[in-house]
Amino acid sequence: MIAWAGDSIISSLGFxxxxxxxxxxxxxxxxxxxxxxxxxxxxxxxxxxxxxRLADSFAADSFAAVNPCSGGYTALEKAAILSVGSAAAAAQxxxxxxxxxxxxxxxxxxxxxxxxxxxxAGRDHIYLWYVARLIAEHFKNPNEPVxxxxxxxxxxxxxxxxxxxxxxxxxxxxxxxxxxxxxKFIVSGFQSLKALSPxxxxxxxxxxxxxxxxxxxxxxxYRRVDSEDEVSSGIALQQGAIRNDANHxxxxxxxxxxxxxxxxxxxxxxxxxxxxxxxxxxxxxxxNDDMEATAITRxxxxxxxxxxxxxxxxxxxxxxxxxxxxxxxxxxxxGTALAxxxxxxxxxxxxxxxxxxxxxxxKAYCIKMLSGFGGCNAxxxxxxxxxxxxxxxxx
Amino acid sequence: MEELILQLKQEIIKVLNLEDVKPxxxxxxxPLFGEGLGLDSxxxxxxxxxxxxxxxxxxxxxxxxxxxxxxIRVMAEYIHxxxxx
Amino acid sequence: MPQxxxxxxxxxxxxxxxxxxxxxxxxxxxxxxxxxxxxxxxRALKADYPKFFKMDALSKLGFLASELILRDEAPRFVxxxxxxxxxxxxxxxxxxxxxxxxxxxxxxSCYPSPSVFVYTLPNIVAGEIAIRNKLLxxxxxxxxxxxxxxQVFRMVSHTFCDGCTRAVLAAWVxxxxxxxxxxxxxxxxxxxxxxxxxxxxxxxxLYQNTKLxxxxx
Numbered sequence: 001m002i003a004w005a006g007d008s009i010i011s012s013l014g015f016x017x018x019x020x021x022x023x024x025x026x027x028x029x030x031x032x033x034x035x036x037x038x039x040x041x042x043x044x045x046x047x048x049x050x051x052x053r054l055a056d057s058f059a060a061d062s063f064a065a066v067n068p069c070s071g072g073y074t075a076l077e078k079a080a081i082l083s084v085g086s087a088a089a090a091a092q093x094x095x096x097x098x099x100x101x102x103x104x105x106x107x108x109x110x111x112x113x114x115x116x117x118x119x120x121a122g123r124d125h126i127y128l129w130y131v132a133r134l135i136a137e138h139f140k141n142p143n144e145p146v147x148x149x150x151x152x153x154x155x156x157x158x159x160x161x162x163x164x165x166x167x168x169x170x171x172x173x174x175x176x177x178x179x180x181x182x183x184k185f186i187v188s189g190f191q192s193l194k195a196l197s198p199x200x201x202x203x204x205x206x207x208x209x210x211x212x213x214x215x216x217x218x219x220x221x222y223r224r225v226d227s228e229d230e231v232s233s234g235i236a237l238q239q240g241a242i243r244n245d246a247n248h249x250x251x252x253x254x255x256x257x258x259x260x261x262x263x264x265x266x267x268x269x270x271x272x273x274x275x276x277x278x279x280x281x282x283x284x285x286x287x288n289d290d291m292e293a294t295a296i297t298r299x300x301x302x303x304x305x306x307x308x309x310x311x312x313x314x315x316x317x318x319x320x321x322x323x324x325x326x327x328x329x330x331x332x333x334x335g336t337a338l339a340x341x342x343x344x345x346x347x348x349x350x351x352x353x354x355x356x357x358x359x360x361x362x363k364a365y366c367i368k369m370l371s372g373f374g375g376c377n378a379x380x381x382x383x384x385x386x387x388x389x390x391x392x393x394x395x
Numbered sequence: 396m397e398e399l400i401l402q403l404k405q406e407i408i409k410v411l412n413l414e415d416v417k418p419x420x421x422x423x424x425x426p427l428f429g430e431g432l433g434l435d436s437x438x439x440x441x442x443x444x445x446x447x448x449x450x451x452x453x454x455x456x457x458x459x460x461x462x463x464x465x466x467i468r469v470m471a472e473y474i475h476x477x478x479x480x
Numbered sequence: 481m482p483q484x485x486x487x488x489x490x491x492x493x494x495x496x497x498x499x500x501x502x503x504x505x506x507x508x509x510x511x512x513x514x515x516x517x518x519x520x521x522x523r524a525l526k527a528d529y530p531k532f533f534k535m536d537a538l539s540k541l542g543f544l545a546s547e548l549i550l551r552d553e554a555p556r557f558v559x560x561x562x563x564x565x566x567x568x569x570x571x572x573x574x575x576x577x578x579x580x581x582x583x584x585x586x587x588x589s590c591y592p593s594p595s596v597f598v599y600t601l602p603n604i605v606a607g608e609i610a611i612r613n614k615l616l617x618x619x620x621x622x623x624x625x626x627x628x629x630x631q632v633f634r635m636v637s638h639t640f641c642d643g644c645t646r647a648v649l650a651a652w653v654x655x656x657x658x659x660x661x662x663x664x665x666x667x668x669x670x671x672x673x674x675x676x677x678x679x680x681x682x683x684x685x686l687y688q689n690t691k692l693x694x695x696x697x
Binding site: 039041107108109111114115116126127128129130132133144146147148149150151157161164165167168170184185188189190191192193241242243244245246247248249250257258261265268372373374375376 | 559561565570571572574577578580581584585587590592593594597598600601602603604606607608610611613614615616617618619620621622623624625628631634635638641642643644
Binding site: 410411412413414415433437438440441444447448 | 519530531533534591592593594595598
């Protein structure tokens with residue numbers, strides 16, 4: 001078990017966790033239709049970070065203004081640095097301390113730099129390890145960061161790395177940062193897979209027609225704890241598991257094999273009745289959502305409320321695991337199971353209990369699920385530990 | 396038509412990396428998917444790209460492919476009737 | 481419980497070894513062409529897995545390294561949740577990324593290939609090995625500045641903390657701009673130690689020695 005010490009989100013819905021959470025809780029989506037999009041001929045639905053606001057915020061941020069990178073930072077690096085800076089401030093952690101480890105999560109990093117028109121930027125920025133180092137060095141952290149690139153479950157893997165590093169006593173604090181920015185590279189690829197929906201995505205809905213892509217930078221700061229007593233009035237990451245479908249590199253398993261087994265691993269630490277909600281991957285592709293419903297049912301969690309946040313943020317790939325864990329943890333602490341934006345009750349409903357509105361919950365646990373290409377699946381178990389002397393929930 | 400069928404077989408072997416398969420190994424009327432060539436969902440998407448790139452035919456809905464990619468002959472007939480290049 | 485390195489293998493664009501011994505591939509195979517050599521090695525392994533030819537170079541390297549290690553394991557292809565696949569490299573999937581970028585570079589002729597795009601994720605190599613061998617355990621991919629026995633040791637050791645993992649196929653698999661190499665170990669948790677002790681020093685010695693031998697050959 002490791003304790004949550006601070007977090008931060010930069011996304012289409014805002015530049016702080018609070019701003020993003022409030023938008024989600026009030027049912028707003030950051031997904032828009034962009035008529036001209038990164039050199040692609042067709043208009044695209046996407047959830048994008050406001051680049052102007054990003055540049056302005058970066059310039060105005062005292063932490064960010066110190067700029068050791070001579071060639072300048074890319075938008076992705078700026079978003080990550082801003083996000084890490086405010087999460088560290090919230091957690092009151094000195095990032096230059098050798099007891100702090102950086103864990104970086106992204107699927108494609110600065111891949112846009114491969115474009116012929118972008119080659120002027122420093123070539124090293126295309127390497128994920130370089131971006132990870134750049135961010136850690138920006139905050140004068142002396143340790144070699146860990147860079148995870150495990151498709152769309154990267155954000156969960158990064159948290160699992162943090163848990164293992166902290167629990168093994170190697171470090172006292174871990175900064176998990178997930179970041180993804182969109183480019184023609186990514187969008188054209190998903191287009192070729194016919195995975196994109198021309199409409200706002202509708203996770204778990206019978207009429208769903210594919211996913212929307214999104215951008216985000218999200219950071220969680222974790223600290224080592226020796227017992228639950230030290231987590232009073234806060235969130236703890238209690239357990240996590242990664243399992244493979246061993247089925248197909250891009251098609252989800254029909255039996256939900258990997259997801260089911262990942263959930264099963266978590267259920268060693270919690271009874272299904274104590275789970276407030278499951279935040280599924282819920283990309284809104286036909287196969288993913290069916291697969292997850294199958295896995296959830298097989299794990300005996302079919303009565304547990306299930307939601308997806310893709311309708312608010314789109315699919316933010318390597319950032320999704322971090323971003324959606326933050327929103328889910330905040331909802332758990334708030335006693336809320338959030339609605340699934342885009343899902344409507346109808347005749348053909350999924351076999352699981354998908355939320356269509358925000359509901360109150362008193363339960364202490366939530367589960368985050370993720371799945372990705374390469375057949376990988378992950379599940380994380382979070383616990384909200386109430387204040388010992390007072391049972392009131394902290395908003 | 397026979398010429399188009401042969402050309403299609405050669406192209407499919409090339410783009411789907413069907414090592415050790417020769418055009419004469421693919422029967423004109425044999426099902427492309429399921430048993431036989433061992434093609435999967437990514438192969439189906441790759442065939443959609445092939446249709447567009449080689450013959451100027453745009454398939455928006457991957458489900459359409461299921462009908463068109465039944466066999467080499469069905470595919471060739473569809474291309475013959477709809478090609479724009 | 482102690483962990484030991486049961487077997488290890490190495491594959492480059494012109495040679496292959498298992499436990500430090502050369503694996504025989506027809507001498508003229510490849511003629512210096514890495515792709516041809518990997519295909520010749522595949523045939524020499526008699527793997528009978530045509531999907532091999534659909535893989536990108538990174539996955540081919542990892543796949544062949546895993547075949548070299550697992551070919552004598554029995555029983556094979558039985559679903560196993562207690563075996564993890566953990567891979568590392570420097571350049572992620574950049575070799576394939578460059579291919580996808582080339583396909584979309586020109587606006588008047590933009591035909592991205594779905595079968596190339598799916599390989600623009602480095603962890604696909606771990607997935608390919610899991611699929612081939614029906615491994616339902618953890619699969620992970622980490623990107624590092626350079627080969628680091630310490631990093632490999634740490635991450636692999638952590639994987640055993642899962643509570644389910646009893647063995648890890650751990651690989652450094654790099655393919656970009658002239659480098660083409662896979663170094664893989666089967667690390668097992670076992671009561672009585674057989675094989676080499678799993679330690680940072682041992683992992684580094686195996687990698688460096690195998691590399692040295694391959695350069696000399």
